[in-house]
Amino acid sequence: MILLLQAGNLLAQKKASTDSLIRLSSIWLSKSIADQTSIFIDSAGQVKTESFRGLPSLHPIPVSLSRKIPARYVNMPAFLQFSLLNDTDSAQSIFFLPGFYFNDIDLYKYDSAVGEFKPVSGQPGNKDYNRTSVGRIYLKPGESATFICELQFIKTTVNSITPILCNEFFLPNLLEDLRNDRRLNSIITYLTCGVMLMMIFYSLAAYFTNWNIEFLYYLAYAALLGFMFFFKAYLYKYPAEANFFFESYFDFMLQCAGTLFYFLFLRRFTNAKTEFPALEKMLLAQQVITISGMIAFTILNFFADNFPLQNMVENLIKYSWSACTIFVIAYAIYTGEMILRYLAIGHSFLFLGGLVSLFLINSSYRFNPTLSSLINDSLFWYEMGILFELVFFLIALSFKTRLDIAARAREKERILLEYEKSAIEKQMAVLAAKQEERNRISADMHDELGSGVTAIRLMSELVKTKMKDNTLPEIEKISHSANDLIGKMNTIIWTMKSTNDSVDNMIAYVRSYAAEFFDNTEIVCRVESPDNLPAIDLSGEKRRNSFLCIKEALNNVVKHSHATEVVISFRIGPHLVIKIHDNGIGLNYDNIREFSNGLTNMRKRMESIDGHFSIRHHNGTIVTLSIPLQ
Known part of the structure; x- marks a missing residue:
């Protein structure tokens, strides 16, 4: 039925007295009368302005309404009530500015003769004024009266109620000051x-x-x-x-x-x-x-x-x-x-x-x-x-x-x-042809040369068996050379075959070679590699040079290290890192010339494939090979 104001705002303000008089003599230029004005928002349509004797209920104006009008009240008419006393000896005209923004401002003055509020009409000869911003009030000398102002808000959230009384001569300045307050x-x-x-x-x-x-x-x-x-x-x-x-x-x-x-x-x-x-x-x-x-x-x-x-x-x-x-x-x-x-x-x-x-x-x-x-x-x-x-x-x-x-x-x-694309395609075709040729050569070597060398080894072994204790040294050399040639040829065939161009294949080959190489020695060999090997390509050239370096390092272990154990470890990252670590006597820098050609060849092989070679002494000898995988 009535405006339900926030309790915090009501308690924070001093309740305005509805019958307190505002003396016009106290208004020099303009004066805010928010503390002396009461408000009623007609949420239930109770007030009939055609003939009304007063408002159902009044409250002090909350500070919050000087900032903004809640959206739920914008469609409802608001009524302000205040009382004036002309305590001067001449008739006074005063302007009332309730705030912003309103479609219309209607002023009503209490008429004690009929006991009702009557509309306030403009006085003859007065200047025009904007009825959406101000209302004009006229009081005779010594006259006091109670006024009600009916306000209709426009549809916006920037409406506010800031009641002000202003003398006529200061009205233009006040309106300008209000516009310039920010x-x-x-x-x-x-x-x-x-x-x-x-x-x-x-x-x-x-x-x-x-x-x-x-x-x-x-x-x-x-x-x-x-x-x-x-x-x-x-x-x-x-x-x-x-x-x-x-x-x-x-x-x-x-x-x-x-x-x-x-x-x-x-x-x-x-x-x-x-x-x-x-x-x-x-x-x-x-x-x-x-x-x-x-x-x-x-x-x-x-x-x-x-x-x-x-x-x-x-x-x-x-x-x-x-x-x-x-x-x-x-x-x-x-x-x-x-x-x-x-x-x-x-x-x-x-x-x-x-x-x-x-x-x-x-x-x-x-x-x-x-x-x-x-x-x-x-x-x-x-x-x-x-x-x-x-x-x-x-x-x-x-x-x-x-x-x-x-x-x-x-x-x-x-x-x-685009221009180079055709040339690249040609190069790819050449590479494919080379790859195919590698596979063909490796197959021919395996089928033709391999079988021939194997036959030589078997015949030399057969001759050795028949001759028993009368075996000639040359026959032994032929058998040994045939075995060595078979091993080298198998390495060449493994290197040339394109299906072996992967890291996991190389590790498997090294594991197999090392087991066979140390089979007739007292050296225990262990090969360590990651459990889950990713599918990473490794070209034939890199595989060949890496394996030959490993082979040379293993030969040095057998010939010079006096080791009882050797560990070959593989670590995969941006590079394939291979470490050959034996527990032998270590690297003797005084006798390094004994196998300096081998070390030089290993270093050159690594450099040819953009890799790195190093050898150092630490509880034996550690040879490190690093091969880029990109």
Whole structure:
């Protein structure tokens, strides 16, 4: 039935007396009468202004209503009641300013003769005044009267009640002072408009330079938001139909249209359709939500009388933008793309600024009043978010420009690559032919030479058997040479065969060779390798040189180390690292010349395949071979 005010605000204020008189002699220029004015908001339609004797219930005006009117009260008529006493010896005209913004201000004066409140009519010869901002009161000398002011709010969240009485000669100055009470805020807003104008010119230049349509989208975004900021500052507390239309409807339409173009810009600028499908879907969804919200907001504004629902639609759209901003930030972190990261940093500032702005719009809470009025200005926080977002957008644009330059350079190289492609294909064909020839030669060696050498070894063994103790030394040499030749030929065949071009095959071959090599010795050999060997290619040249180095190292172990144990370990990383560690007498630098040719050959073999060779003494001798796997 009556306005339900917040208990905290009621307890924090001194209740105004409905019959306390405001003396006109105390008003030199103007005077705030909020403490001497009572309020009633007719939420149930109880008051009939055609004939009423008073208001059902009155309350002091909460401080919160001087900041903003809650959306649920915007459609309801508000009534202010105050009492005046003309304690001068002449008739007085005084102007009453209840606050901002109202479609109409109707004043009623209590007529004791009939016991009712009657409308206050203008006095003959008075100057014109705007009935949406002020009401004129006339009192005779010594006259006292109680007045009720009926207010109809416009459809906006920036309405406020700040009742003031003002002398006629000071009225123009007061209206100007009210418009300039946030001069610094307006200056910052105009500076923001200048930045947006700069971006409009920049977008035009970028479009005519590269003919990229996304810069036209950004131009529209900057222009629409720039217009909104400009009119916010220029029309601030300006009681005119144009401002009422702007504050209640058009400012939100400008913001929505600008944001729509920004979504279009982001989709084209990031190439979201092909590179970031999830981002593309989110931005498309936001465009649909924004357009649907604009339609619903328009219908509610012009064809309905439900401002809370209209305000809820506006807030839902803004919250959806905030959700989109959070998604962009999270998506940039997830993808790790630098251009999205720059945009995400800018969107973080935009999100924080928009969040504070929404809080100040939808709440009557204000920060410490001793701070600058900027801190409590919702538009200021939104502007700061836009400006910081703009800074990081320019960084992202610079980064993208650099990428575009690199892309154009790559495009120039593409023709050269196309030209070289045929040559590369020819080289690949040659390599394939060589590989095929390697396989053929290895097969021929195995089938032809292998069988022949094996026959020689078998015949020499057969001769040795028949001759028994009368075996000639030459026969022994033939048998030994045949065995040695078979081993070397098997190594060559293993090296040439392309199916063996892998790390795991090499390790298996070394394991088999070492077991056979140390079979007739007292040296125990262990081969250590990773349990799960990845499939890594290793060319025939690298396998051959690596194996020959291993073979030379094992020969040195048998001939010079006096070891009882040798460990061959394989470690796989960017390089294949092979260590041959024996527990022998170690490296004797005085006698190193005994096998210096072998060490020199091992070092040269490693260098020929861009590898590394080292030998050192540590509880024996450690030979390390490092072969690059790329």
